[in-house]
Amino acid sequence: MTTDINLSQTGRNSLVLLRILIGWHFLYEGVLKLYNPAWTSKAYLSSAELLTPLFQWLSGDGMIHLVDNLNIFSLMVVGLSLLLGYFERVGSIFGICLLVMYYLAHPALPGASQAGTEGSYWIINKNLIEAAALFVLYQMPTGTYFGLQSLKKNLLNPKTK
Amino acid sequence: MSEDKKSNWSRRDLLKGIAGVPIVGSVWWAGASKGVNNTQARDSILKTLNINASPPPPSGPMAGDPIKIGIIGFGIRGPQLCRALGFGQKSWLASMAEAAKKNPKDTRLSSFLEQEHLNVHITAICDLFDVRAQDAIDSFSTDEVKVQRFGTHQELVESDVVDAVIIATPDHWHAPIAIAALQAGKHVYVEKPMTHNIKETYALKDVVEASNVVFQVGHQHRQTQSFLTAQDVVKKNILGHVSLIQANTNRNDDNGAWQYPIHEKANPNTIDWKQFIGNAPMVPFNPEHFFRWRKWWAYGSGLSGDLMSHDYDRVNCILKMGIPSSVVASGGIYTHKDGRNVPDVMQVNMEFPDFSTGSSQAAGKEKGMTMVYSATLGNQYGRTTAFMGHDATMEVGNSLTIYADGKSTKFKEKIVSEEMDPNVPIYQYDPASGSVDGVTSATAKYFADKGLLWTYRDGKRVDSTHLHVREWLSCIRNGGTPSCNIKEGFEEAMTSHMGGLSYKLGRRIDWDQAKQEIVQVEGYDLDEALLEDKEKIV
Numbered sequence: 001m002t003t004d005i006n007l008s009q010t011g012r013n014s015l016v017l018l019r020i021l022i023g024w025h026f027l028y029e030g031v032l033k034l035y036n037p038a039w040t041s042k043a044y045l046s047s048a049e050l051l052t053p054l055f056q057w058l059s060g061d062g063m064i065h066l067v068d069n070l071n072i073f074s075l076m077v078v079g080l081s082l083l084l085g086y087f088e089r090v091g092s093i094f095g096i097c098l099l100v101m102y103y104l105a106h107p108a109l110p111g112a113s114q115a116g117t118e119g120s121y122w123i124i125n126k127n128l129i130e131a132a133a134l135f136v137l138y139q140m141p142t143g144t145y146f147g148l149q150s151l152k153k154n155l156l157n158p159k160t161k
Numbered sequence: 162m163s164e165d166k167k168s169n170w171s172r173r174d175l176l177k178g179i180a181g182v183p184i185v186g187s188v189w190w191a192g193a194s195k196g197v198n199n200t201q202a203r204d205s206i207l208k209t210l211n212i213n214a215s216p217p218p219p220s221g222p223m224a225g226d227p228i229k230i231g232i233i234g235f236g237i238r239g240p241q242l243c244r245a246l247g248f249g250q251k252s253w254l255a256s257m258a259e260a261a262k263k264n265p266k267d268t269r270l271s272s273f274l275e276q277e278h279l280n281v282h283i284t285a286i287c288d289l290f291d292v293r294a295q296d297a298i299d300s301f302s303t304d305e306v307k308v309q310r311f312g313t314h315q316e317l318v319e320s321d322v323v324d325a326v327i328i329a330t331p332d333h334w335h336a337p338i339a340i341a342a343l344q345a346g347k348h349v350y351v352e353k354p355m356t357h358n359i360k361e362t363y364a365l366k367d368v369v370e371a372s373n374v375v376f377q378v379g380h381q382h383r384q385t386q387s388f389l390t391a392q393d394v395v396k397k398n399i400l401g402h403v404s405l406i407q408a409n410t411n412r413n414d415d416n417g418a419w420q421y422p423i424h425e426k427a428n429p430n431t432i433d434w435k436q437f438i439g440n441a442p443m444v445p446f447n448p449e450h451f452f453r454w455r456k457w458w459a460y461g462s463g464l465s466g467d468l469m470s471h472d473y474d475r476v477n478c479i480l481k482m483g484i485p486s487s488v489v490a491s492g493g494i495y496t497h498k499d500g501r502n503v504p505d506v507m508q509v510n511m512e513f514p515d516f517s518t519g520s521s522q523a524a525g526k527e528k529g530m531t532m533v534y535s536a537t538l539g540n541q542y543g544r545t546t547a548f549m550g551h552d553a554t555m556e557v558g559n560s561l562t563i564y565a566d567g568k569s570t571k572f573k574e575k576i577v578s579e580e581m582d583p584n585v586p587i588y589q590y591d592p593a594s595g596s597v598d599g600v601t602s603a604t605a606k607y608f609a610d611k612g613l614l615w616t617y618r619d620g621k622r623v624d625s626t627h628l629h630v631r632e633w634l635s636c637i638r639n640g641g642t643p644s645c646n647i648k649e650g651f652e653e654a655m656t657s658h659m660g661g662l663s664y665k666l667g668r669r670i671d672w673d674q675a676k677q678e679i680v681q682v683e684g685y686d687l688d689e690a691l692l693e694d695k696e697k698i699v
Contacts, residue, residue, distance in 0.1 A: 020184065027185065028192045035196025038203060052265050083188070084181040151178030 007140070016146045019082050019137050022130060026095060027079025033072045040068050048105040049112045055105050074098055082137070085147010092138035099131035202580055206587050209575070210399055210563075214390045214590050216618050220628075220635035223280040228634060231285035231323035231347075233314050233338055234330035235293045236452075237421070238352055242327050242379075243301070245626040247276055248283055250300040272622050279627075279634055284322045287311045289433040290451070292426050313436065318342040325375075325637060327630075328352060331460040332467075333441050336361035343372045348637050350630065352379040353474070354466040354657045355650035358688045359679060362654045369647040377633040377643040378650035380474040384628035385616040387561040390590050391479045391548075398519035399563065400550030401571055402527050403480075408472035409544040410464065410536035418497050418505060418538040419455035419467075423448050441692075449500075456501035458661075458692050463503035465490065465660030469534045473511075474645070474653045475546065476532060479557070480518060484652050485511035485532070487671045490663035496539035502694040505538040509660040521552050521571035534660070553587070559616070560591040655679065662687055665695050 007015070033039045042064050048055030058067050074094050081091025106112070108121035108128070117125070143149030230246065232239055240250055249257075257270035286297040286308055298308045311317035314334075318326060318341050325348035328338050336356040342349050343365075355378050356362040369376045382388055394400065412418065427448040434446045441459040444450065454460035455467055462470070477483070492507030511532040520527030535544070548555040552569040556562045565572045567583040575581040616625045629645075636643050659670045659679060671680040679687060690698050 020181070023181075024184065024188055027188045031189050031192030032196045035193045036199050038200065056265075079188070080185060083185050085178075146177045147181055148178055150174055154174050154178070 012142060012145055015137065015140055015142045016085075018133060019085070019088065019142055022095070022133060022137070023079050023082025023084075023091075025079070025130075026075050027083060030072050030075030030079055033068075034076070040064060041071055042068075044102075045105055050104050050107050050109075071098070085143035085149050086152075088141050088143045088147070088149070089138050092134040092141075095134045096131045096138070099127045099134070103127040103131070205580060206575070210394075210588055211397060212390060212399070212588060212590075213393045214386070216386055217389060219618075220632040221639035221641070223278070223631075223634065223638065225280070225638055227280050227282045228637060229284040229322055229324045230281050231287065231311075231317045231320070231326045232283060232297060233287045233317060233326055233328045234334070234352075235286060235288040235297050236290075236329070238379075239288070239293075239297075239327070239329040242329055242350075242352075242626060242630065243283065243297075244273060245624055245630045246281055246283065246327075247279055248301050249273060250296060252296070252300075268622065272624065275621070276624065276627055277631070279631060281634065282306045283308055285309050285311055285317050285320060287314050287317045289437050290424070290427065291431040292424060312433070314338045315341055318345040318347050323347060325349070325634075329379075331437075331454040332462045333357045333460045334439055336365045337439065339376075340365055340368050343368045343374060343376070346372075346374060348375045348633070350377045350379060350633050351650075353653065354462050354470040355654040356658075357462060357466075358691050359655070359658055360688050362651060362658070366647055366651050375633060375636045375643060376647055376650075377629070377636075378645040378653065379626070379629065380471065380478070380645045380649070380653070381626040381629035382471070382475050383478045383644040384625045384632065385559065386618075387557055387559060387590055387616070388475065388478055390561050391555060391557050394555055394561075394563065394588075395479055395518055395548075398521070399553055399571075400518060400548055400555055401552030401566075401569065402520045402522065403518040403530055403548050403550040405549045406476055406530065406532040406547065407544070407549070408469075408476060408532065408534050408546045410468045410472070410534075410538075411541045411544055412538050413541035417541070419453055419461075419501075420497070420499070421452050423452045427451065456497075456499075456503055458502055458694065461503060462657060463661060463664075464492070464505075464507040464536045464538075465509060465664065466657040468536060469507075469509055469660055470653050470657045472534055472546065473532070473656050474649065475557070476548075477649065477652060478644070479548075480516070482513050482516045482530070484655050484672050484674075485513055485659070486515070486674065487512045487669050488656070488659040488663045489669045490660050491667075492536075492664055496537075502696075504664060504695075507534075507536045507660075507664060509534040509663070511656065511660075518550065521569070526551070560589065562586045562590075563588040658687075658691055661691055665690050665693070665698055 042059050045055045045059035045067070057063060075098065078091045078095040078098065081087050082095075103125065106117070108123055108125040110122065119126070141149075144153050232243060240253065243249070244253070254270070257273070260267045261270045283297070283301045284306060286294050287310070288294040288297065294310050298310060302308045309322055311320065317323060318338070326338075326342045328335060328342070328349065328351040330338060332354060335351050335354070339349050339351045340361075356365055429446045432446070432448070432451055434451070437451055438444070450457060450460065461467060488509060488511050490507060490509040492504035494501060494504055495506050497505045511534070513530045513532070515528055516530050517528045518530070545556040546558060548557065551566065552571040553566055554564045563586060565576060565581045565583050565587050567576065569576065572581055576583065581587050616623055616628065633643050635641065655672070659672065662679070663670045666682060666685065668682070670682070673680050681687070685698075
């Protein structure tokens, strides 16, 4: 994995900052849910306004336990990959998938109710913006510059004077 | 990078490589602490409250020979009760299939089809409008069982083709038909309000008590899970001394104001007008009176009997406080000036000075409660039903929410330690949080929010009327007493009549607990006043 776009140091640092902020958000959401057994996505999914049959199926009694665990696991994997700078492109894809699912369940489309959200949105909401930011991170990984990926690279290719 | 910088890579790059690790640790610690704290606080509150929200065991088995049911009254409520028995009109089934096709969230048809089979036959119908009677015959007759039409309720209740009757007629026919059926040895399920006047309330009570058949009044919310949970909340004295209860009706559409459609085939040849009038004053044929009977005291019971009876029984099934010692009501016809003589705005204050829900305070502060019923048919703002206690406030509908009171004695320590926040529910029971309900009209939403349409068993939506009818059938098959028997019906009917009388007479109406009667008001025949137009009472 390389940073194959010519960026200034400020540009690279900005991307690292973005990566850490998003990773922070994902990991915190995942850990909070992990330590709160009463949490479930059932209400969020079962009240979906788009692709209703799919989300109703996912929120059904037979599926919801698996869906909740997968959600927690994915949130943490994305958070860890971005914060640690390791397999961050895989993490970014996972994160985009999660956010798109969240968006599709309750899209910010005109006419759709957006109960439980703060702020005002028209088509674009925070889920979509965060997904777009992850797409940027996918295109421009910084793990080889700041993160475990750089450590791995340096260990495998030690530099000499 | 310069050659000099390259020589420093190992230490700086090591730091850059592992810089994310302490962030991971910090975020993990913060999330875990918050999650554990939330869980501990939740567990601690739930342990303190110790509320049992588990559903009750189902009423007994439905095995044995099918029970033969006669339906008396097949207007709006009659077909709903038939669906609760497992019989849907052909037209209803078709419209529900269409609705489900258009909106996958509309589960009314699937819920109906998944309903438990109650092992009953609808064998007889009595409706005074030919079109409705024929609809029942066409919809419910099978190769095995042909639905038989009877011209009068008397013939139906005396027939061998029925074991039990469901009465869903206008209010002025409830008691006469129920009494006739009980005297004929038939089990009775009668819609609310149980009676239309005071005299027949005593008469029906006497007949039920002298009979050995099963009698149930149609207050189906008694099967709603949130109300059963609320009974446990009160039993465990979580609310402390409840001093005030507010219950409300807010509806703002034609259906909610009883302005029902008039059938195009309604005429003196298709409607048995004389029988419809019954014990009401005779007037010339008037289809509006037939289809919109709730708008007149002669046939209906106004807001006090039609809708307050629900709210009163919703509270009575939780608190079992009985008949109020006095009632003061007011109101008027302010929105629907369409010839009706029942009010469309009404407030009824019911006093229970000796009633106690328990207390956490020093002796002397534990007694006395007012229930305020406030209604308008000109606005549909959703006011909740609230039980307001010294220690907590409980909102009850299809869901149940409890808030600790900021000045509670019982929860003082938990509020000071911020374990409880008076602005955040300390308990919430929302069986619908895992499923979606199709509510199709403002009036349906009004009923659903009150827990009058459906409830939940094992995560599945179930028609609460189905459970109420099932309980009645179970008592017929297996013995036992239904949850809304004559005692509860008597209390509901008398309280409703007190509300109506207070509105009519413009004065306080008292209940004599020892004599079990409404205290006579000099100069008035209370039964006459109850049925008369307010303006005509001198």
